[in-house]
Amino acid sequence: MLSAIVQARVYAINRGVANYSHDHFVHLALAGRWPLCRSLLTLDLPTQPGVSKQQKKTKDGHFVASGLQNPPAPTPQHDGFVGFLGPDRQLHLSFSLLLAGSFLLFSWWAVDYVGSGANKVILVFATVVGMFMAFNVGGNDVANSFGTSVGAGTLTMKQALLVAAIFEVSGAMIAGGDVTETIRSGIVDLSGVSIGPTDFLNIMMSALFAAALWLLFANRMGYPVSTTHSIVGGIVGAAVTLGFVSGQGSTALGMVQWDEVGQIAVSWVLSPVLGGVVSYLLYGAVKRHILLYNEEIEQRLLEIKKERIAHRERHRAAFERLNEIQQIAYTGALARDAVAANRRDFDPTELESDYYRELHEIDTKKSSIDAFRALQNWVPLFAAGGSMVIAAMLLFEGFKHMHLGLTTMNNYFIIAMVGAAVWMATFIFAKTLRGESLSRSTFLMFSWMQVFTASGFAFSHGSNDIANAIGPFAAILDVLRTGSIESKAAVPTAAMLTFGITLCAGLWFIGRQVIATVGRNLTTMHPASGFSAELSAAAVVMGATILGLPVSSTHILIGAVLGVGIVNRATNWALMKPIALAWVITLPSAAILSSVGLVTLRAIF
Template identity: 30%
Template sequence: MQTLDRDLGRVNSLETAALYSSRPLLGVGISVVFIGLAALFAGLWSGTPPTSLFIVVAAGLGAYMALNIGANDVANNMGPAVGAKALSMVGAIAIAAICESAGALLAGGDVVSTISKGIIDPAGLAGGHTFIWAMMAALLSAALWVNLATWVGAPVSTTHSVVGGVMGAGIAAAGLGAVSWPTMGAIAASWVISPVLGGAIAAAVLAFIKWQIIYQEDKIAAARKWVPILIGLMAAAFGAYLALKGIKKIVKIDIGTALLIGAGIGAAATALSTPFVRRQSVGLENRNKSLKVLFRLPLVMSAALLSFAHGANDVANAVGPLAAIVHAQEAGDIAAKVSIPLWVMVIGALGISFGLVLFGPKLIRMVGNQITKLNPMRAYCVALSAAVTVIVASWLGLPVSSTHIAVGGVFGVGFFREWHAERRSRRLSGTRPESLRLPSEERKRRKLVRRSHFLTIIAAWVITVPAAALMSAFWFYLLTSLLG
């Protein structure tokens, strides 16, 4: 009988292991089915071959790109909330899928630059099917690069991947002179500006919370005063951001009007949240652990708003090459700006949702747990810095990446914690802090930011554009030589 029990146990373990190992294959299978359905839908929508053949293939590539956006880019919005345990993984995926799709379909840009922010002169790609091959190569290379980055666990910018893809195909088709190098210089500058600005703002907000709330004698009283103001600041930032970017389908709003709208929304949010925070704080003990309760709901709301804003803006950039191909096939010309058909946005929105559900948890855990330890207060600093940084960048006219900002905010919080811990240790001991008296290996082990992840992510950011460009040039030469 015992032998039978052991055998049944082994069979059960084998079945469990087989089920676990089949998970990736299930995700790949669902992805392949979705790509095929997207291509079929595009074919039925666009007409009969051979006119629709390019659109069918491009729709499949666009669906593949959208899957990768969901697997990689969306993790930056939900990672901090999951890492802070304000949201479960299932809850985060559900909220992100709904908000990303809503942002793309309800407030997504109705016009997109076919040349990805003007980095390539369309006149150089006007011969025959050259422009279509270039956009296909750009879409394929960007999707492959984001897929590779997700596999190695590096959050990268999908917008920069598309930029690199378009640049590489443009150079392959029309030479170096087709590239707007000042625009590329601004994009390269954003590699530094985005994470540094996001990290600096996140660290500054965390410092403010520490000195105005955590280190106060009556922490709960201080939280009742400042938490509604912080919620109002978050609401103001998102209100201005969505007014500036999210409702451009309805009305064009300049930065000054957007800031006024944001200020009004922020004031209303502060007034409404004051009694809510007061009720939540009743009966809480005067300790740091109690403060986490007051930041949990605002953090969940900010994660949802970040996802909505991401869907409203970045999805259009990702499906831009697909929209350009559709326009070139249907209108027979190349335009600087084209309308995005609804079915293209639907493919983008659904693809993001499927990619997030099937492959998103890996990057969500990376951003939320593996860079530095987050709690609701630290994660709130990251979300607030992301919203404020995008507003500042829009005001200054800087092309920034939401991925770089969010991950930079996580790094900023972690490095500030390291600096602050060393400072407190030095002040309390009156001499060299204990960590500095330890062996070098032990000091590395006690760092609050994992250096291996830091170096991997920075390297991935630096090589995103050139890697996508090289891959795109390769695919362009291959497509034109075989099919052109």
């Protein structure tokens, strides 16, 4: 120790801080300034059974031996450039370059695609607006989908980005469909209105820009809102405004399909309620049959461990009270018991010492506990059920644009086979984890289950919900190329790829606030609760699609998260109030922004 302090003082004198106290020198040595000092000081730190020296130094943020607070870690030295972009500067720069490159390459391709007679200024502006919309869809919708996974600690932000990049883009590319519906008839019926291609382009661009602006605001506030409601509000606002400014005010409001708007209003309540109810029931079952059982088992194992320690200490103290002759005799009995206990035909009645007789009783209690019963019996069932729901969602939703030609029986057979395969794989996986602790095994199993659920959700989202950005933009490209308004528009592969990349960039740049809301701020998440919320949302989306109920996947997932919080009695209702308000004002806000945008675009173009 003296040598360490001398070296510390020499260092302090050289650095001009010779007036440091003795405690400061200990801090410096323990911080690893000099390996020799650190090794010398470490020798002075007492340890306890089962606790390493390093653990003793860092337990509860204090040095146990000295009672000193941990010294502050040295401040990293970064240049201004690194400080501005943060530690992920390479990914920031990579995505920035990827976005710029995608825009330039797509614009170059689109100029040739629409032909020489198209307005290139409108094309470039529409491309910017469309990518801006996809960027914000990634920051809200995709972030909402991965919020539970990141919040539960199953995926890091970079891992979520990787999963999104693979499954969102592949979903858009593989199963996104070759054509998309325009709004010639739908939420707004333009069939009875005289409208030219330029006005149609203005409606689409205004709707995209307004929806993107509203989503950007929601992203900055951390509010998960419906991108579908945003784009619908934009289209309604632009179409109605066009009717008034073009002198067709008498038919402007009649263009809006108000029953469709009413269904959107119904979804504000129906979606979160359905998601919450299913999540409450599912997570309640998971908690009751698995989590609480594991918690009880871990408590019993801990008590047995303490009993073993107390048993050993009690007999050690009793042994020390014996005289030398008694100790020799007792040691012989212990040796004979140790040999007997290792025989295959071991008979507990042969034990001579109280130590081994009591130890055998303790071990019998421990062996009678089936610690992995819940993981081997219940987790495979939940995993199989979840895989069947995800398989159904992919077959009926994710792959619906691929026209696979599968009959209903084919689909049911595939779903059943997927469930059986996942049950078997999960059961085998649970058996391989018997060497791990119970809490670690539970975390691993639900983490993998949540990753697969999130991946399936991402693929389905990429194949369907990307239409909120690509649909209006595909209509713009089609009008620029043909000069006419059709009920369906072709979706070029280049557009799908570009918008898929932009979607992932939006998740990376502006998705953190929504992820924090969904995965941490509404309620605390862990892999089991995150899996339950995602699976509940997928099941409700699938059921609502089959029944034709007006629902929003975003609202359903938020309801599912709230259901988890209700089970745990840890729901942040104060945060839910502004989120619910944002849901209600999404459509009118996007409509107002779109109205302003339409008037502006008509003045420009």
